[in-house]
Amino acid sequence: MATVTLTLNGDVRTASVPPETTLLRLLREEFGLTGSKLGCDVGDCGACTVIVDGKSVNSCLMLAVQADGRDVVTIEGLATMSRLHPLQQLFEDKGSLQCGFCGPGVIMSAKALLDENPDPSEQEIRDALAGNLCRCTGYSKMIEAIQAVARDGRGEPAKSAV
Amino acid sequence: MDRHDTEDKKSAVVERKTPGDALGEMLRAPAAAPLVPTPLETLVPEARQQTPAVRQRATRPDARLHGLGQTKYIDDMYFPGMLYAKIKRAGIASARVLRVDTSEAEKMPGVIAVVTGRDVPCNSFGPSLKDQPVLAGERVFHAGDGVAAVAAVTEQIAAEALEKITVEYEPLTPVLDPLVSLGLETPGVHAPSPNIYGHKVIKKGDVEKGFAASHRIFEASYRTQMVEHVPLEPHCSIAMWDANGRVTIYTTLGRITLGRADLARTLAVPMSRIRIIATVVGGNFGGKNEITTEPVVALLAKKTGRPVKCTYTRPEEFISSTTRHPIVMDYKTGVTKEGRILARTIRLVLEGGAYCSWSETTLAKACILSPGPYDIENIHAEAFVVYTNKTMTGAMRGFGAPQVCFAYESHMDDIAKALDIDPLEIRLRNALREGSLSPTGQQLQSVVVRDTLLQAAQRFGWSGDGAAS
Numbered sequence: 297m298a299t300v301t302l303t304l305n306g307d308v309r310t311a312s313v314p315p316e317t318t319l320l321r322l323l324r325e326e327f328g329l330t331g332s333k334l335g336c337d338v339g340d341c342g343a344c345t346v347i348v349d350g351k352s353v354n355s356c357l358m359l360a361v362q363a364d365g366r367d368v369v370t371i372e373g374l375a376t377m378s379r380l381h382p383l384q385q386l387f388e389d390k391g392s393l394q395c396g397f398c399g400p401g402v403i404m405s406a407k408a409l410l411d412e413n414p415d416p417s418e419q420e421i422r423d424a425l426a427g428n429l430c431r432c433t434g435y436s437k438m439i440e441a442i443q444a445v446a447r448d449g450r451g452e453p454a455k456s457a458v
Numbered sequence: 459m460d461r462h463d464t465e466d467k468k469s470a471v472v473e474r475k476t477p478g479d480a481l482g483e484m485l486r487a488p489a490a491a492p493l494v495p496t497p498l499e500t501l502v503p504e505a506r507q508q509t510p511a512v513r514q515r516a517t518r519p520d521a522r523l524h525g526l527g528q529t530k531y532i533d534d535m536y537f538p539g540m541l542y543a544k545i546k547r548a549g550i551a552s553a554r555v556l557r558v559d560t561s562e563a564e565k566m567p568g569v570i571a572v573v574t575g576r577d578v579p580c581n582s583f584g585p586s587l588k589d590q591p592v593l594a595g596e597r598v599f600h601a602g603d604g605v606a607a608v609a610a611v612t613e614q615i616a617a618e619a620l621e622k623i624t625v626e627y628e629p630l631t632p633v634l635d636p637l638v639s640l641g642l643e644t645p646g647v648h649a650p651s652p653n654i655y656g657h658k659v660i661k662k663g664d665v666e667k668g669f670a671a672s673h674r675i676f677e678a679s680y681r682t683q684m685v686e687h688v689p690l691e692p693h694c695s696i697a698m699w700d701a702n703g704r705v706t707i708y709t710t711l712g713r714i715t716l717g718r719a720d721l722a723r724t725l726a727v728p729m730s731r732i733r734i735i736a737t738v739v740g741g742n743f744g745g746k747n748e749i750t751t752e753p754v755v756a757l758l759a760k761k762t763g764r765p766v767k768c769t770y771t772r773p774e775e776f777i778s779s780t781t782r783h784p785i786v787m788d789y790k791t792g793v794t795k796e797g798r799i800l801a802r803t804i805r806l807v808l809e810g811g812a813y814c815s816w817s818e819t820t821l822a823k824a825c826i827l828s829p830g831p832y833d834i835e836n837i838h839a840e841a842f843v844v845y846t847n848k849t850m851t852g853a854m855r856g857f858g859a860p861q862v863c864f865a866y867e868s869h870m871d872d873i874a875k876a877l878d879i880d881p882l883e884i885r886l887r888n889a890l891r892e893g894s895l896s897p898t899g900q901q902l903q904s905v906v907v908r909d910t911l912l913q914a915a916q917r918f919g920w921s922g923d924g925a926a927s
């Protein structure tokens with residue numbers, strides 16, 4: 297067993313897991329944070345995306361022990377008791393998700409992008425989502441939502457609804 | 459004590475390093491115990507309320523939980539004592555199963571039960587033909603067939619146990635091409651049943667007369683490939699039995715009523731003892747329309763007395779779930795100088811793979827739609843579906859319509875080019891009109907093919923020389 301201590305959504309957490317445990321399984325099975333999804337377990341789909349030390353990461357490709365001492369943010373760490381994260385709000389308003397299975401991963405990739413680059417071009421958004429597969433939506437409404445969040449974040453007036 | 463008090467207690471035992479966000483608000487979902495209800499309003503759609511639709515942004519009542527990561531898909535569910543199942547895949551396209559030895563796997567610590575085809579009370583099912591085994595019996599029909607399944611305390615142990623199962627096969631020559639399968643001398647995939655297991659003919663007018671009157675006749679053959687639905691969420695099911703012999707199955711299955719009948723058959727349990735709960739589905743596209751792991755987990759749960767879950771791996775999604783039918787499509791079309799179609803014959807050979815699944819529906823729809831949205835007086839369309847030793851095909855969005863669309867529109871472009879007619883123009887000359895008769899003789903109403911084509915051409919600036927301006 298390996299002991300992992302990490303900062304998870306702001307709290308310091310510890311768990312003892314078999315050394316082959318991935319970060320994704322640590323989150324889902326040890327900490328009960330099932331928002332990060334397992335779509336392929338080999339780094340192809342992005343459904344398991346979380347943010348580790350500010351960078352988006354496929355948590356199925358990272359061992360839990362590699363997250364030791366690091367700062368991990370998952371989809372459960374975005375909203376507060378009274379407020380949705382702007383990405384969550386705009387994904388809802390724009391109807392960006394259908395079945396929703398890819399959603400947490402997409403939102404985490406988008407958050408990592410906006411944290412680093414508050415004014416991304418459409419191409420930069422597409423690049424940031426390149427590792428997130430969505431089988432339902434065709435991505436365009438996700439991109440619209442991310443652009444709207446970026447505009448709001450820069451204090452630009454929101455374009456008319458719809 | 460309300461929920462928030464409990465949480466405060468909990469958060470007191472973990473060291474809070476940083477405030478939840480810039481405003482210092484508490485994080486909504488603490489790491490230890492994800493919340494289910496939230497003070498955030500959930501969106502409840504008002505029943506029967508008429509809302510304007512066109513030009514409106516559609517929002518979904520489940521959007522909020524999706525965005526929060528709080529939607530509970532089946533893989534997010536756990537039941538006390540739950541075991542994890544894995545299925546050993548044959549890895550050989552066609553073979554006789556001589557011996558399955560599970561003894562080494564059964565000895566492994568953490569392995570609770572193993573089942574093979576012999577343990578299935580009635581080892582065949584299917585939405586129309588009952589040609590699909592739950593786990594291989596005496597024969598393997600495609601490489602994705604399951605030959606044995608293991609239930610263990612962890613997924614890891616179950617996966618390791620599969621390695622310990624040895625299967626002895628007598629390899630047989632597989633049938634891998636639909637056109638070969640069609641041949642009368644080819645051995646039957648499911649001998650003594652013939653390889654052609656579905657057939658449909660549509661006749662309208664007299665094609666010979668139409669060809670005789672034609673200025674030119676064009677012939678072409680088109681093929682499409684196998685396509686997998688790739689839902690982001692893999693197939694999964696969880697089964698548990700109660701003390702009175704009733705089984706509850708949570709599953710990603712879309713057609714639960716049909717699945718219940720298949721389960722009653724395969725488990726030999728009356729339907730009244732089977733309860734199926736369809737979970738929130740992470741993508742279906744037609745690929746989750748019939749049972750896959752459900753009877754396996756039900757048998758393992760019965761054998762162990764514990765809930766058992768089985769989630770497909772991504773490779774299993776590709777090799778052991780249904781796919782879109784590849785079709786070999788032969789077209790022959792007679793036209794006037796002006797490009798008006800006078801006669802068309804079509805032969806479709808659908809590759810069914812190892813099992814029938816939803817082939818009959820696909821066969822019929824592909825055949826009916828194969829002449830295209832064109833007013834053709836003389837049609838002869840014939841479609842076959844054949845077995846091969848490949849991954850089974852089944853329902854997928856469009857049920858055969860996309861394949862034939864690829865063929866008749868490619869054919870149309872070839873004809874337009876050969877006759878030096880604008881591709882839009884040749885379509886306008888042939889498009890179905892109000893009151894036209896469909897290939898099956900149905901009189902069509904509200905026909906807007908021409909308007910749609912014209913509007914589309916205008917929208918993207920079709921210039922008539924084959925390129926958008």
Ligand code: FES
Nearest residue numbers: 335337339342356
């Ligand atoms: S589950 Fe991690 S990338 Fe698919």
Ligand code: FES
Nearest residue numbers: 394396430431432
């Ligand atoms: S919404 Fe279904 S996969 Fe993206």
